[in-house]
Amino acid sequence: MLFNSAEFLIFFPAVCLLYFVLPHRWRWALLLAASYYFYMSWRWEYIFIIVFSTGIDYFCGLQMMKQPTKKRRKPYLWLSLLSNLGILFTFKYYNFFATEVDKLAEALNIAYASPTLQWLLPMGISFYTFQTMSYSIDIYNDRIKAEKHLGIFALFVTFFPQLVAGPIERASNLLPQFRKHMHFSYENAVWGITKITYGFFKKVVVADRLAVYVDAVYSNPAGADSGTVILATFFFAVQIYCDFSGYSDIAIGCAKILGFDLMENFRRPYLAKSISEFWKRWHISLSTWFRDYCYIPLGGNRVVKWRWYYNLMITFLVSGFWHGAEWTFIIWGGLHGAYLVAAILLEKQVNAGARALGLYKIPKLNTLLNVLLTCGLAVFAWIFFRANNLPDALTIIQTALDFNFQLSLGALTAGTGSFNLVISVLVVGLLGLSYLLPYHLKLKYPRTFIVVTTMVIVLLGRNGDEFIYFQF
Amino acid sequence: METNSSISSFKRFALRFLLPTAIVLAGLCVLADWLVTEFVVFQNESSGAYKMHRLFDEQHPDEIPVLGSSRAAGSYMPEHIHYQCFNYGIEKTQYRLTSILLAEELAKDKTTPIIINFDYEFFREWFGNMAHFIPNLDQPALRAFAGERHRAFYELPAVRYYGVYDDYYKTWLAERTDKNYSSRGGFFLKAEVAPAAFAAMAKKRRNTPAGWDISPQQDSAWTELLSSTARPIFVVVAPYHSSYFEALRNLPVGQAYLAKLDSLPNVTVLDFGQTNYPDDHFMNTTHLGYTGAAAFSMELGTALKQRGY
Numbered sequence: 001m002l003f004n005s006a007e008f009l010i011f012f013p014a015v016c017l018l019y020f021v022l023p024h025r026w027r028w029a030l031l032l033a034a035s036y037y038f039y040m041s042w043r044w045e046y047i048f049i050i051v052f053s054t055g056i057d058y059f060c061g062l063q064m065m066k067q068p069t070k071k072r073r074k075p076y077l078w079l080s081l082l083s084n085l086g087i088l089f090t091f092k093y094y095n096f097f098a099t100e101v102d103k104l105a106e107a108l109n110i111a112y113a114s115p116t117l118q119w120l121l122p123m124g125i126s127f128y129t130f131q132t133m134s135y136s137i138d139i140y141n142d143r144i145k146a147e148k149h150l151g152i153f154a155l156f157v158t159f160f161p162q163l164v165a166g167p168i169e170r171a172s173n174l175l176p177q178f179r180k181h182m183h184f185s186y187e188n189a190v191w192g193i194t195k196i197t198y199g200f201f202k203k204v205v206v207a208d209r210l211a212v213y214v215d216a217v218y219s220n221p222a223g224a225d226s227g228t229v230i231l232a233t234f235f236f237a238v239q240i241y242c243d244f245s246g247y248s249d250i251a252i253g254c255a256k257i258l259g260f261d262l263m264e265n266f267r268r269p270y271l272a273k274s275i276s277e278f279w280k281r282w283h284i285s286l287s288t289w290f291r292d293y294c295y296i297p298l299g300g301n302r303v304v305k306w307r308w309y310y311n312l313m314i315t316f317l318v319s320g321f322w323h324g325a326e327w328t329f330i331i332w333g334g335l336h337g338a339y340l341v342a343a344i345l346l347e348k349q350v351n352a353g354a355r356a357l358g359l360y361k362i363p364k365l366n367t368l369l370n371v372l373l374t375c376g377l378a379v380f381a382w383i384f385f386r387a388n389n390l391p392d393a394l395t396i397i398q399t400a401l402d403f404n405f406q407l408s409l410g411a412l413t414a415g416t417g418s419f420n421l422v423i424s425v426l427v428v429g430l431l432g433l434s435y436l437l438p439y440h441l442k443l444k445y446p447r448t449f450i451v452v453t454t455m456v457i458v459l460l461g462r463n464g465d466e467f468i469y470f471q472f
Numbered sequence: 473m474e475t476n477s478s479i480s481s482f483k484r485f486a487l488r489f490l491l492p493t494a495i496v497l498a499g500l501c502v503l504a505d506w507l508v509t510e511f512v513v514f515q516n517e518s519s520g521a522y523k524m525h526r527l528f529d530e531q532h533p534d535e536i537p538v539l540g541s542s543r544a545a546g547s548y549m550p551e552h553i554h555y556q557c558f559n560y561g562i563e564k565t566q567y568r569l570t571s572i573l574l575a576e577e578l579a580k581d582k583t584t585p586i587i588i589n590f591d592y593e594f595f596r597e598w599f600g601n602m603a604h605f606i607p608n609l610d611q612p613a614l615r616a617f618a619g620e621r622h623r624a625f626y627e628l629p630a631v632r633y634y635g636v637y638d639d640y641y642k643t644w645l646a647e648r649t650d651k652n653y654s655s656r657g658g659f660f661l662k663a664e665v666a667p668a669a670f671a672a673m674a675k676k677r678r679n680t681p682a683g684w685d686i687s688p689q690q691d692s693a694w695t696e697l698l699s700s701t702a703r704p705i706f707v708v709v710a711p712y713h714s715s716y717f718e719a720l721r722n723l724p725v726g727q728a729y730l731a732k733l734d735s736l737p738n739v740t741v742l743d744f745g746q747t748n749y750p751d752d753h754f755m756n757t758t759h760l761g762y763t764g765a766a767a768f769s770m771e772l773g774t775a776l777k778q779r780g781y
Contacts, residue, residue: 006625020478184478186485419642447493455500455630463635 001041003250004204004464011038012254019258024181028152031178031258035160039123046122049087054157056083057132061146061153064139073140080136084129091121096325124164126322128157130289135171137293144172152178159260161251165244167265167285174260182259192257194446197453198434199249205457206427207243208464210235213424216414218386221395225406228414229399236386237379238428241269244283268439270378273370275339278378290319309344313337323385328393332384339377427460498629505629508640513607513633516643518545518659520562520604527560527573528611533582536781538657539573540589541565547710547760548589550656552769554776556584559657564600566593567690571697572613578701585704585781587772590741591758592712592726595686603636653762660762661755670751674715677757681719684726691729698739706776707733709745711768713757717746742775744768 001007015034022030040047060080064073098114105112135156138144147153156175162168217224217232224232248265255262269281279287298311313334320333343350359366387393406412413421443449513521527537536557538548544561551557560573570588577586599621606626609615615622626632633640646652646659653660665673698705707730717723727743734741753764760768 006623020482184482184485186481186489189485190489417642419638419645423638447489447496450493451496451500454497455504458501458630458634459504459637461634462638 001038003247003254004200007041016257020182020184027182028149028155028178031159032151032155035155035158035163038160039158039163042123043120046120049091049122049125050128050158051154053084053087053129053132054154056080057136057157058147058150058153060136061139062148064136065146070140077136077140081133084133088125088129090117091119091125093321093325127166127168128163130286130322131168132157134168134289134293138171144175147171147175159255161254161258161260162262165247165251166283167248167251167263168289169262169285173263177260180259185259188256188259190446191442192253192255193450194441194443195249195253195256197253197450197457198441199246199251199253200457200461201434201453202242202246202249202431204461204464206431207239207246208462209420209424209427209460210239210242211464212420212462213414213416214239214386216416218388218392218396221387221392221399224399224414225404225411226400226402227405228411229396231412232414233379233383233386233396233400235424235428237270237375237382238431240382240385241266242431268435270375271371272374273367274374275336275343275377278374279336286319286322290315294318309341312340316340327390328384328387331390331393332381335381335384339381423460430456501628501630505632508630508633508637509607512640512644516640516647517657518559518647518654519640519643520565520601521607521640523560523562523657524573524604524608524611524614526558527576528608528614531580532558533580534584535582536584536587537577538587538589539565539570539577541591543591543710543759544589545657545659546661546755547765547768548587548772549658549660549765549769552766553587553773554781557587557656559655561589561657562600562604564598566591566598567595567694568597569600569617570594571694572617574697576613578697578703583703585706585776587706587708590707590709590730592682592684592720592723595690601636601639603633603639606632606636658765660765662762664752664761664763665755667751670754670756673756674713674751677713677715678718681721682716683721684723684729686729695733695736698733699736702738704781705739707739707741708772709741709743711744711747711749711753711760711764713751713754714746714748716757740779742772744771747771 001011011034015030018030019027036047039050057080060076063076067073067076095116098116101114102112135144139146147156152175155178156169156171159169159174214232214236217228218236221229245266252262252264263285265283265285267281267284269278272278272281295311295315298314299307300311301308303311314337316333316337317330318333320330320336323329323333354360354366359369383396384390384393387396437443437449513519514525516522526532534556536554538544538550538553538557538559538561540548540561542561542563542565544565545559545563546561548557548559548561550559562569565573574586574588602618602621605614605618609618609622609626625634647654651662653662709730720726730741730743733739747768749760749764749767753760753767755761755764
């Protein structure tokens with residue numbers, strides 16, 4: 001079931017109504033049933049994978065609680081991690097490795113063909129496996145206690161607003177909320193609807209509109225000129241932000257109406273002044289997950305310099321690989337790791353240069369340049385994220401660097417028509433305008449915002465594809 | 473106490489927020505729907521939505537309609553065919569939809585001839601763009617044709633056009649630029665296709681086999697419909713590029729079918745399909761461009777004059 005579907009428009013109000021009508025002791029059951037229904041409306045048979053993951057982690061959590069030392073908890077931690085990573089590997093990464101093994105065999109003149117799996121990638125698998133792994137790791141590290149109520153734990157794994165595309169919640173934040181007796185709150189409902197409306201605006205007005213242009217260019221990069229690929233890449237940067245943050249907004253808004261607080265997942269990332277700050281604003285739930293469960297356990301920055309750079313690169317390479325079983329995602333992650341390492345290595349020189357240019361005397365200009373540079377680096381990396389394959393990514397870069405600008409409307413519109421291009425620019429402008437609103441969306445006139453934004457959605461919205469992050 | 477606070481909070485939310493918001497939204501949607509329908513959708517003569525509205529809801533007793541697909545929309549210049557001609561060509565309109573439109577036309581108290589563009593894909597099951605149907609779903613025949621594509625939100629003002637506003641805006645704009653020519657329902661692109669690009673299209677067409685096909689049920693129903701009227705019906709095959717026929721595997725079978733239609737007392741087949749127009753007369757291998765449409769329409773007009781129309 002998609003958020004932007006008629007089914008959800010009926011499903012969600014029905015769940016809300018039943019939720020607040022039911023006695024508190026049965027609400028977890030309603031939410032669990034609703035969450036399973038939500039997931040099974042996509043493919044019912046894949047619920048067994050979630051149930052399996054839930055069972056393993058519930059068992060491992062309880063067993064770890066019984067062990068007095070980390071040494072005795074370790075086997076259960078390994079069981080949890082291997083089960084979740086095993087599921088992830090099987091459905092998401094097996095075919096990638098099988099293909100690479102075949103390529104290696106071919107290069108070594110060995111006659112071998114790996115069997116491949118023809119299974120659909122379960123929706124949300126990268127999200128809920130990471131969510132449950134964080135639960136197990138936190139118990140192992142004595143940060144939280146195991147949840148004894150199987151139903152509430154199962155709800156933590158499958159809570160429908162954030163099940164398929166995050167935010168990746170921590171047990172310490174979400175589990176206690178399921179035990180709270182939530183009351184219907186006027187303020188929560190108004191804010192939740194405001195957030196949901198804004199999320200839909202970002203998704204169906206901005207992201208789905210820009211996708212038309214981006215898909216046209218990236219499906220045939222060889223046929224585009226420099227201006228077109230640069231514009232398409234810029235559009236993709238906005239598209240993926242709106243698609244993903246839009247989903248997060250809808251998830252957060254839905255949860256808020258029910259009384260639950262999910263973590264904020266995006267904080268206007270393209271206003272970051274450095275790549276380091278970018279990752280404190282982009283997909284925050286994932287970046288903090290990798291910080292806490294990958295980067296810090298590796299030693300973080302409390303190690304010798306070369307090891308620090310190594311930790312950064314490993315963390316971001318794995319993060320890239322999390323996004324997809326393709327070399328392009330790994331390169332995308334690696335690029336961001338390289339950006340961070342370069343920022344550390346060149347910090348003194350950059351500061352000296354800025355001082356020499358007198359930029360510190362003009363803070364606003366300094367900030368603007370930093371923001372533009374960060375945006376540029378992030379947008380460049382998106383080329384690899386979006387391209388269908390590595391050769392296409394290199395073609396895009398080559399075309400952009402050719403500075404071959406065909407000054408024709410046909411080239412600039414990439415075959416999608418001048419109307420679509422004009423509306424694409426318009427909706428990016430509308431997005432920019434929305435940044436004048438308070439970041440937290442606690443508005444003085446929420447009704448006006450909801451009415452105006454809903455009409456914009458009706459008049460300019462498109463029937464787009466699924467949310468991009470569903471493929472992860 | 474806690475339950476009471478939830479109930480009162482919900483009442484406050486429903487009465488002070490949800491209801492007023494819903495009322496304002498409903499009012500705006502009704503207004504937007506009326507504005508878009510009256511000033512955009514039904515102002516686009518060349519759009520499928522307007523054509524269906526015109527056919528079903530308006531009376532033009534002296535009009536000679538041209539029915540058919542995008543080949544009709546882009547090949548028949550009404551002013552060159554007959555001064556009373558109107559082009560009802562709509563993309564992806566084949567047998568099933570043409571039957572519905574023809575039946576509606578035949579129900580009118582008219583004696584003028586009817587022109588039906590014939591494609592060699594005429595009996596394929598195509599649906600086309602829902603945007604053509606949405607403003608006309610009050611017509612039972614079109615609603616039935618939409619079938620399972622019909623959604624509940626098509627009944628809601630403004631919301632019914634969600635996702636297809638682009639189609640109406642683009643058509644509205646396209647009719648008002650000098651890059652195109654539109655006239656009485658016909659829409660013709662003036663831009664010429666570069667020779668190299670057209671050659672590539674023709675090559676691709678030659679490598680795309682196609683075939684004429686009809687089922688006995690379709691044959692029977694179509695013949696019955698054509699024969700149900702005394703009004704003269706002209707079944708016209710608009711020109712194709714020669715590469716199309718190189719890929720069409722059973723042209724003689726299709727032509728035999730046309731001959732069979734021609735034997736019906738009120739039907740005359742005018743086959744311009746293999747008229748040897750040069751490449752620059754075409755937009756692609758199955759559709760004429762502006763120049764080709766003008767030339768073909770004049771020939772068709774002459775053919776009608778020779779038959780007393």
